[in-house]
Amino acid sequence: MRLKSELLDLSDTAWQRLRTRVEGLTDEEYLWEPAPYCWTVRAAGDGTWRADGSPLPPEPAPLTTIAWRLSHLIDLLSGERNATWLGVTPAAAPGREGAPGTAAEALERLDQAYALFRGHVDAADEAALPEPMGPIAGAYAEHTRAAFILHEVDELIHHGAEVGVLRDLYQATRPREPFVAACLGDDLQEVKSLLAADPGLRDAHPAMLGQAAAAGSWRVVRLLADAGFEVDPADGVPAIHSAAGAGELEVVRLLVERGADLSVRDPRFSETPLGWARYFRQDEVAGYLESVSAPAGPPA
Known part of the structure; x- marks a missing residue:
């Protein structure tokens, strides 16, 4: 039994x-x-x-x-x-x-x-x-x-x-900082304006690129990656996992170019970006990641 x-x-x-x-x-x-x-x-x-x-x-x-x-x-x-x-x-x-x-x-x-x-x-x-x-x-x-x-x-x-x-x-219901609200709302112009006024926002929000990716704010993700935001944050789901799962091939390419770690595993499912692409049947993204990924070790 x-x-x-x-x-x-x-x-x-x-x-x-x-x-x-x-x-x-x-x-x-x-x-x-x-x-x-x-x-x-x-x-x-x-x-x-x-x-x-x-x-x-x-x-x-x-x-x-x-x-x-x-x-x-x-x-x-x-x-x-x-x-x-x-x-x-x-x-x-x-x-x-x-x-x-x-x-x-x-x-x-x-x-x-x-x-x-x-x-x-x-x-x-x-x-x-x-x-x-x-x-x-x-x-x-x-x-x-x-x-x-x-x-x-x-x-x-x-x-x-x-x-x-x-x-x-x-x-x-908590008030959001204007920069966070703009990033999560895919308000590209507002994000540009706030970054121009305060370049310190990059250090103040080290996980923002991943959060914007989780929200599907792909234009902002591209902007933040080009602005030097951390592509492999210490906390949360990495942006490349969200992009791979959503089939955003061009975003995935950009994040790889910016040094995204393709062997890193997300904190919830312990999967690589390639694993996310395969699970969500994003064949084009999976094919690209297979071409650039090193073999990943077993989950911790």
């Missing part, structure tokens, strides 16, 4: 997606309320924090903050029922009172909660997963242990997606 390993693989995939999405979370973003009357976590006045809630879920459900969602996930993943309903002896959970009041504490407790949940699932008897949970699960007595695990993973996926949307909304 492979049921347990498949459930763990699904859970790990959902977990890694969420954990990646909350990297760099700040306290301001963590507690940001995008609309009035949000549910969030609040200082209780005794040194602890408490998550908003009510005995009966209100209709319609209130909008919740990232803080509330992460706090809810921490409670969900560290709940003792994740062990007892699966017929497993509960592992000791970290003794913390209330909700996390800061982003750093939330991420630390989220890591601990997921490790606890995963450990309980991993300890479950695989042969018993298709069996009903029985009286210990109350109203869910007839549900199987596998179905319960899927329910918990569904909660992880659901709330993780909500957190991702809130992060996107927060970033989209």
Whole structure:
């Protein structure tokens, strides 16, 4: 049977997606309320924090903050029922009172909660997963242990997606620097004007060429490459990967001429520019890259 390993693989995939999405979370973003009357976590006045809630879920459900969602996930993943309903002896959970009041504490407790949940699932008897949970699960007595695990993973996926949307909304509502806005908006004339007025923008925005490529601002990508912007930024997807995947052969040629590293692998899929061209079936770009690429080593 492979049921347990498949459930763990699904859970790990959902977990890694969420954990990646909350990297760099700040306290301001963590507690940001995008609309009035949000549910969030609040200082209780005794040194602890408490998550908003009510005995009966209100209709319609209130909008919740990232803080509330992460706090809810921490409670969900560290709940003792994740062990007892699966017929497993509960592992000791970290003794913390209330909700996390800061982003750093939330991420630390989220890591601990997921490790606890995963450990309980991993300890479950695989042969018993298709069996009903029985009286210990109350109203869910007839549900199987596998179905319960899927329910918990569904909660992880659901709330993780909500957190991702809130992060996107927060970033989209922050004021952008004029240079960044012009680059991402493919406003070629404005980019030229701003660079002429302040050549220091190149050093201030070392990853801008890659960001412009990710946005599909190809005219700006050409301008920035000619202006000496870094073609292989330390962070993010390199511009040549985006150009290869989009089939922008002339941009790919230009980036190669500017010294783009054809062996570098992107941070998410660990693929080379040639790998992106092949995956997206950009045959002309792939043929060109094959002609100029050195053999790449295995992924790290």
